[in-house]
Amino acid sequence: MMTPTACSDVKQNAAPGVRLIGSPDETWNFDQQCATLGLSPHRAASADESEPDETPLLQAGPATIETISHSLSLPFSGFLETCPNGLAGITQRCIKTARAGGLVLSLTSATACTLPVVELISIAIRRRLALPDGEVAELMEICLGEAVSNAVIHGNLEIPNHLRATPKGFESFRQIMRERLCDQTMASRRIEVHALRDGELSFTLFVSDQGGGFNLESKLEKETRVDAHSGRGLGLIRRACARIGSEDGGRTLVMTFPRLCIAQGN
Template sequence: MPTITIPPTSTCLAAERSPCLVVSAPVSEDLAAQCRALGILLHEAGSGAEIPPASILAGPGTTENVRAGLSAPYCGFLELGAEGVLGIGLRCFETVRGGGMTLSLQTATVYRLETLELVAEAIRANFHDLAQDTIELIEISLAEALSNAVIHGNLGIPNHLRTTAEGFVEFQKIMQGRMADPSLAGRRIEINVQARRADSVCVAVSDQGGGFDLADKLSAVTHAMAKNGRGLPLIRKATHSLHGEDGGRTLAMTFAR
């Protein structure tokens, strides 16, 4: 993990502090045991005690909860299911530990909510020193990365289907069918945002699909009028650097401030 420096305008200032999970429902022993194993503190909302630094709100994936978790005093939001924090990427907790912002949602929730708008709103609020053109490049890149993570990553739908009218009809049928499959719709998509040094910010989008070879995808020549395959080249142009991690399941996009 690189050394992280967070600008003083960020609301998540608890660098190198133990993350704390804040839940509204009574804490179960299973969840408490999971958090102990991960070195995560637990706090029950509404207990009257002050919310600790480096806190992550956790609960059902609703617009209100996501917006609250991405706003002060919190540093992120985790959608909790019956499995508790199992399946949530460790990158989420390390991001908050280093002073960044995190979000972990199930695929169906990302698709149902205005996820891009919620994250973009939080980036504008938490990283005040970003230039407007940098924010716009982040939003464009994040839109492409989220679409790829949902469709090609977690749902495993091939890109070429949308190049014809007939293929698009087939794409919609496959999309509906796979969203109805709990094992696919329940896969997670995670967004982690961190300042890296004083001159850049990294936005990482992770999925739980089969992964892909970023270098191979970027080396393919894409025709200017192509109907697919233009997302990654667009992200590469918008970013200062672009890296694939976790076997191609994470796209780490770095933007100059």
């Protein structure tokens, strides 16, 4: 059984029904950052010490394949990667998604580039939303891969896509990407993936970054040009989704999928 940490500010501001579990050896100010986010903090030697009730739980800690996979499985509602500055950059959408019964993943760009995060979150979404194997599940994973890649490369790392249009440009692209992943500020920018069921017929994914944002309509319009060298990933997403949109000034891509067959959703 876990022992709740004592923090009057947290108890006063905590969002009802949302708790964050962190390890006892956190070096950053766990209580204060929980208070800032409006979360109720708990410390546990391991995630398995969580209390057996229906309260949505978010797990915070260093990102590994094991910790991410475990935190995306019941009874948890998701995983928040901790950095030297703790939970800085976490958005309120994480709490709202957990409270709504959805699934949350918040990682740094560096982690998104080194771990198979798309595979991990796709598996979790399939299980949590009870998606049957087939076209929708496969297209969801492809679209999620495109969205996460765009969020990291073009959003957080601010690398223009046109560099990959030629072999010489691709070498420049790779060099810039290595340099920016060595930049602590850029590498620690977060991407977030949120999954919510919209009912029995559809579900929505939100993929967010901390870049400068973009104009979705303009990007989709360019994608329709025959000679376009960029934006094709967004075109694929548009064709696969029932609806596509953006929020937060273009920092969040919103993708809605039918839960059954694409043909039935059209």
